[in-house]
Structures are given as C-alpha cells and as structure tokens.
Amino acid sequence: MKKFSRREIIISGGGTAGHLLPGLALAHALVEKEVANGSGEIHFVGSKRGIEKKLVPSAGFKLTQLSGDGIQRTFRFKNLVSICSIFLGLAQALFLILKRKPRIVISLGGFASVPCALIAVILRIPLLVMEQNAVPGLANRVFARFAKATVVTFEGTGLPKAVNLGNPVRESFISEATEKNREILRSRLGVDEGSFFLLIFGGSLGAQRINESTKELVESWDADSIVVHHVIGERDFNDERFKASIPTDLVDYRPVEYESNMPEVMAAADLVICRAGATTVAEISIVGVPSILIPLPNAPGDHQTANARALYACGGAVHLSNDELDGNRLKNEVMKILSAEKGLEDMAVAAKLQGRPRAASDIANLVEMYARD
Numbered sequence: 001m002k003k004f005s006r007r008e009i010i011i012s013g014g015g016t017a018g019h020l021l022p023g024l025a026l027a028h029a030l031v032e033k034e035v036a037n038g039s040g041e042i043h044f045v046g047s048k049r050g051i052e053k054k055l056v057p058s059a060g061f062k063l064t065q066l067s068g069d070g071i072q073r074t075f076r077f078k079n080l081v082s083i084c085s086i087f088l089g090l091a092q093a094l095f096l097i098l099k100r101k102p103r104i105v106i107s108l109g110g111f112a113s114v115p116c117a118l119i120a121v122i123l124r125i126p127l128l129v130m131e132q133n134a135v136p137g138l139a140n141r142v143f144a145r146f147a148k149a150t151v152v153t154f155e156g157t158g159l160p161k162a163v164n165l166g167n168p169v170r171e172s173f174i175s176e177a178t179e180k181n182r183e184i185l186r187s188r189l190g191v192d193e194g195s196f197f198l199l200i201f202g203g204s205l206g207a208q209r210i211n212e213s214t215k216e217l218v219e220s221w222d223a224d225s226i227v228v229h230h231v232i233g234e235r236d237f238n239d240e241r242f243k244a245s246i247p248t249d250l251v252d253y254r255p256v257e258y259e260s261n262m263p264e265v266m267a268a269a270d271l272v273i274c275r276a277g278a279t280t281v282a283e284i285s286i287v288g289v290p291s292i293l294i295p296l297p298n299a300p301g302d303h304q305t306a307n308a309r310a311l312y313a314c315g316g317a318v319h320l321s322n323d324e325l326d327g328n329r330l331k332n333e334v335m336k337i338l339s340a341e342k343g344l345e346d347m348a349v350a351a352k353l354q355g356r357p358r359a360a361s362d363i364a365n366l367v368e369m370y371a372r373d
Contacts, residue, residue: 009371012116013108013139014046014056018142018277021358022132023108024059025168026206026367029360032171043100045093047112051252052186066115089115097123105369106129107147109140116220117143117287130363131157132167132278134306148370153278153356154310165363166356167282174357176263177287185268193229195252196338201231201259201267208235209325210294211242214273216327218253219245221337227252229269231259264286270344271337273330276308282359288352290316290344292333297322316351326346 010025014020023044030036039060046052048065057065066089069177072287093115097207105120106128107113120127121143131140134154144150152159153167183193202210206286214230230250234243237257246253259265266272266287276293284291288302293311295304311317318333337343 007103008041008043009104009106009367010043010045010097010100010102010120010202011106012045013110013113014044014052015050015110015112017051017055018110018132018279019094019112020046020050020052020055021170022130022168023106024055024061025170025360026106026130026363028063028171029044029168029364030367031256033361033364035364035371039293043102043239045096045112045116050112052112060132063185064096066112071117089251090118093119097125104367106130106142106367107143108132110138111139113139113143121146126372128367128370129159129161131303133303134278134309135301135303137300143197149233149366151366153282153359154306163366165366166359168363169279169282169286171360173263174286176261177267177283178357180264182267185264189229189265189268192266195231196224196226197268197270198226198273198334199229199231199265199271200273201262202233203277204273207233207294207296208242209322210273210275211236213325213327213330214222214243217274217330217334218251220331222248223250223338225250225252228254229259229265231257232257234258269332274347276304278303278307281307281311285311285316285351286355286357288348288355290337290347290351292318292320292330292337294320294322294325310354311351314349314350314354316354 009030011023013023020240027042030042031039036042042061043058044052044061044063046065052063095120102125104126107117108130117127127147129144129150131150131152136157136159137355147161150159150162152162152164155164202213211232218228232242232255234257266289269289272284272289272291276295293308295308308317308319312319320333
C-alpha cells in the first residue's frame with residue numbers, strides 16, 4: 001500500500017456542541033503547538049445538519065459536510081432514504097481521504113464521525129478516538145478497538161487503549177474565565193460587592209423544566225438579595241410562561257436569550273445551575289465555580305448523570321434530578337448551600353481541583369506522537 005505523505009489532520013464528527021467544541025479546542029492547540037502548520041492543515045468533516053456548519057468556518061478551519069442521516073429504530077420509509085445517504089457519505093469520505101492523504105484521523109464521536117473513522121480503519125490511517133462523556137457513544141465503542149489511543153475524560157468508560165487526559169476546553173474560554181480579576185468582572189456586570197450572583201442556563205435552546213423552576217424560584221425568593229442571570233435560550237425566550245415577575249426588590253432578575261460572554265459571567269458567579277454536559281462540566285471545573293447540576297433526562301446511557309459524578313463525589317456540586325426539580329426544591333438547595341459554613345468556598349475549591357486546563361495541549365502531544373510523517 002502506498003505510504004501517505006505528511007498532509008492534513010482530519011477531525012471528524014460534530015452534530016452537537018458537546019462533540020464539536022472539544023474538537024475545536026484541540027484544533028487550536030494543534031496550531032499553537034505547531035503540530036499543524038497553521039489552520040489550513042486541519043480539515044473538519046461533519047454532517048450537513050450539525051452545528052459545525054456555523055462554528056467551524058467562523059473558527060477559521062476548513063469544513064467538508066457529508067451526506068448521511070441517522071436511522072430510526074422502528075421501520076420507516078425514511079430509513080431507506082437514510083441508508084442511501086449513508087452510503088453516499090461513505091463514498092464522499094473515501095474520496096476526501098484519498099485526495100487529502102491525512103496524517104491522522106481524529107474521531108470526536110457521534111454519527112457524523114463514522115464515515116471518516118471507517119475509511120481510516122480500512123486504509124490503515126492512524127485513528128485517534130476522543131470520548132467526552134463518562135458513558136461512551138456507540139460510534140466510539142466500535143472504533144476505539146481500532147484506534148491508536150482513546151482519549152477519555154472519565155475513568156471507567158471501558159474503552160480499550162484509554163488515556164485519561166480530560167476534555168479540551170477552548171483556550172479563549174480559559175483565559176477569559178481565569179486571567180481576569182473576579183471583582184473587576186462583577187463590577188463590569190453591575191453586581192454589587194456582597195450580592196449573591198446566581199447563573200442559570202440550560203443550553204443554547206434552553207431547558208423548559210429549568211426555566212419553569214427558575215421563574216418559581218425568583219417569584220418566591222424571600223431571603224437576602226440576589227442577582228439571577230437567567231439564560232433562557234432561543235426556544236423559550238419569547239414565551240411569557242418563563243418570564244418571572246419580580247414581587248420584591250430582593251431579586252435583580254436578568255433574563256437573556258443567549259449569553260455570548262459566558263466565560264466572564266461564569267467566572268463572576270457564586271453558583272451555577274445547569275445541565276451536566278461534558279463540556280459544561282469541564283468548564284465549571286476549570287473556573288472552579290460551585291454548581292447545582294441537573295442532568296438531562298433520557299440522555300443516551302444517562303451519560304450526564306455519569307459526567308457529573310466526579311463533581312458530586314468531591315463536593316464541588318450538588319445533584320438534583322430533573323424529576324425532583326421545581327422552584328421550591330431549587331430554592332431549598334440554594335438556601336442550603338448559602339447557610340453552610342464555608343459552603344460556597346469549599347465547593348469552589350473542590351470543583352477547581354477537578355479542572356484539566358491542559359487537556360487540549362496534552363491531546364495535541366498525543367496526536368503528534370501518532371500522526372504519520
């Protein structure tokens with residue numbers, strides 16, 4: 001078989017921010033460490049429907065979008081169309097890899113990662129698998145056995161050749177969240193000294209149960225004054241059901257649709273209430289902010305509960321299931337944290353100890369080790 005010359009690094013996968021953002025963080029680290037000779041030497045491959053369509057080009061990297069769609073587990077005519085599009089996606093991946101002759105293929109997991117990972121295995125191109133969650137997805141479980149190494153964030157995934165280096169977080173997030181004085185950040189956000197600053201979010205689209213409970217929390221709050229920065233999300237922002245009315249001057253309620261300055265807002269917060277996606281858990285740990293984590297129900301393999309387990313175990317977070325969530329329970333959990341002696345301080349220290357700010361750099365070193373010259 002013909003030897004491939006030193007060319008591009010292909011990063012395959014996406015679909016969701018949870019898969020894609022670690023890949024972008026790694027791509028920037030590869031350029032920074034000169035494993036890749038500039039952004040032009042990194043090529044992302046994803047689906048036509050995923051979030052990569054917007055995020056990858058804006059980050060300065062090349063993107064190829066393959067055909068292909070997921071197959072439903074019940075018989076539907078749409079599955080026949082999906083099967084045809086899958087084969088088309090595989091053909092596109094084969095053509096791309098034969099043309100680009102990559103040094104290595106990095107699989108981020110998810111359906112969008114499958115075509116390039118499969119072609120890499122067939123053509124014996126070095127493959128590196130990245131698994132962000134504590135419970136691996138199907139694609140990574142399949143391809144990990146063929147990979148040079150499998151980068152994991154949590155122990156106990158059961159994946160072969162596992163190397164625990166953490167989940168990469170964007171360097172821009174790390175610098176914005178950790179290198180600026182916290183009091184300056186709070187002043188910039190208009191948070192008075194001594195005020196309790198609560199950040200609540202549920203993802204880009206939002207989370208209805210969290211939004212409903214936040215409304216109830218705000219409307220029933222009767223303790224010390226607080227600032228509630230509520231990122232409602234695109235889906236629910238214009239729904240009046242989730243807009244809280246403020247009965248007293250104890251609450252400075254700040255609803256927003258989307259937060260473009262999340263690193264600084266998170267760094268300024270005293271407590272975060274959110275889901276437990278792998279990237280969110282990694283960011284919370286790097287910042288070192290206490291949290292109440294509400295895992296997404298019905299997530300594949302209940303992976304969000306597993307993701308948050310390390311933070312629960314060390315005392316950096318409180319677990320609250322979606323079924324238990326309402327405004328009264330949320331209020332009680334916040335009050336419990338506030339009333340504990342050094343509660344917030346101890347939680348912040350515990351969370352910080354779980355942070356892996358060098359994850360992207362360490363994985364870049366691994367890529368350099370296995371990439372074919």
